[in-house]
Amino acid sequence: EAGVAQSPRYKIIEKRQSVAFWCNPISGHATLYWYQQILGQGPKLLIQFQNNGVVDDSQLPKDRFSAERLKGVDSTLKIQPAKLEDSAVYLCASSQQPNTEAFFGQGTRLTVV
Amino acid sequence: AQSVTQLDSHVSVSEGTPVLLRCNYSSSYSPSLFWYVQHPNKGLQLLLKYTSAATLVKGINGFEAEFKKSETSFHLTKPSAHMSDAAEYFCVVSDYNTDKLIFGTGTRLQVFP
Numbered sequence: 565e566a567g568v569a570q571s572p573r574y575k576i577i578e579k580r581q582s583v584a585f586w587c588n589p590i591s592g593h594a595t596l597y598w599y600q601q602i603l604g605q606g607p608k609l610l611i612q613f614q615n616n617g618v619v620d621d622s623q624l625p626k627d628r629f630s631a632e633r634l635k636g637v638d639s640t641l642k643i644q645p646a647k648l649e650d651s652a653v654y655l656c657a658s659s660q661q662p663n664t665e666a667f668f669g670q671g672t673r674l675t676v677v
Numbered sequence: 678a679q680s681v682t683q684l685d686s687h688v689s690v691s692e693g694t695p696v697l698l699r700c701n702y703s704s705s706y707s708p709s710l711f712w713y714v715q716h717p718n719k720g721l722q723l724l725l726k727y728t729s730a731a732t733l734v735k736g737i738n739g740f741e742a743e744f745k746k747s748e749t750s751f752h753l754t755k756p757s758a759h760m761s762d763a764a765e766y767f768c769v770v771s772d773y774n775t776d777k778l779i780f781g782t783g784t785r786l787q788v789f790p
Contacts, residue, residue, distance in 0.1 A: 595776075597778065599780075605782060605783070606767055606781055606782045606783045607721070607780045608780070609777060609778065609779070609780075612776070612777065614776075619776060620775075620776075655720070657721075657778075662771070662773075662776030662777075663709045663728075663771045663776060664709075664728075665711060665723050666711075666723075666778055667723070668713075668720045668721040669720055670720045
């Protein structure tokens with residue numbers, strides 16, 4: 565079974581630039597999560613999708629972050645414009661349903677300079 | 678609201694000695710609980726899960742955790758530490774009311790020869 569795929573693995577951008585991350589979940593998984601993990605901290609949920617609908621985006625900074633999940637499969641997370649404090653690893657995860665184990669991708673390490 | 682507290686930010690043990698990583702949770706409803714491990718520059722890997730079946734849960738690599746409702750705890754243990762166990766460990770809670778996976782702040786396990 566293929567795992568959760570994320571790209572790119574690494575990205576360096578200047579502040580005020582924009583960036584996009586892509587995630588392909590495990591086939592058949594209805595729930596998709598985006599987490600932000602700042603160095604030395606635990607992952608923080610940014611947004612949770614159930615199929616192509618948003619379940620929770622309460623911690624997503626909506627003035628600069630956006631996410632979509634087209635056709636309930638792949639998802640993209642965008643930051644525009646980026647700030648220095650956005651430097652973190654962005655993790656995508658998927659699960660068959662909420663409350664079941666989530667499988668994580670390798671993450672995208674973003675550095676904003 | 679659900680939350681999880683990892684009581685130790687760092688734990689150091691000698692190889693061959695027992696490991697105890699402590700986790701307390703808060704949940705209004707019957708929770709699902711998970712332990713994940715994250716090795717440096719790697720994604721998160723599921724160690725074990727509790728989903729209201731047996732209270733003593735066995736996971737991969739010799740790890741176990743016991744769900745104690747009266748103490749609202751889900752501590753992770755291993756009888757004998759191995760050098761390869763050195764990593765960051767995250768306790769995660771989810772409940773059927775919110776459908777969210779909430780991470781603790783993590784415990785860094787160091788294993789000395």
